[in-house]
Amino acid sequence: MTDTHAEAVRADVWLWRARFFKTRSLAAKFVDEGRIRLTRTGAESRIDKPSRTVKPGDVLVFGLAGRLIAVRVLDCGERRGPATEARGLYEAVEG
Numbered sequence: 001m002t003d004t005h006a007e008a009v010r011a012d013v014w015l016w017r018a019r020f021f022k023t024r025s026l027a028a029k030f031v032d033e034g035r036i037r038l039t040r041t042g043a044e045s046r047i048d049k050p051s052r053t054v055k056p057g058d059v060l061v062f063g064l065a066g067r068l069i070a071v072r073v074l075d076c077g078e079r080r081g082p083a084t085e086a087r088g089l090y091e092a093v094e095g
Helices: 011-017 024-032 083-087
Strands: 036-040 043-047 059-064 067-073 090-092
Touching (some): 011 024
Antiparallel strands (some): 036 043, 036 059, 059 067
């Protein structure tokens, strides 16, 4: 194993690791439905496939449970850990 984290990770895997979804398949379904907007280097687009990658610095915006969530990806993570570890993967973005 290496000491460095991955530079990019699949969108569904990241959403699952960051604990926005209980299962990876739920995260993949959410992404498949085109419900996530990605901003990378000033360009905004929709993530349309679970295999699309996210990387540190990206901003994700999506609605979940009646709330609009906007987060900046800080780290890709290596596993789905406890909630305290998951919160280290992102920071809230003020709209």
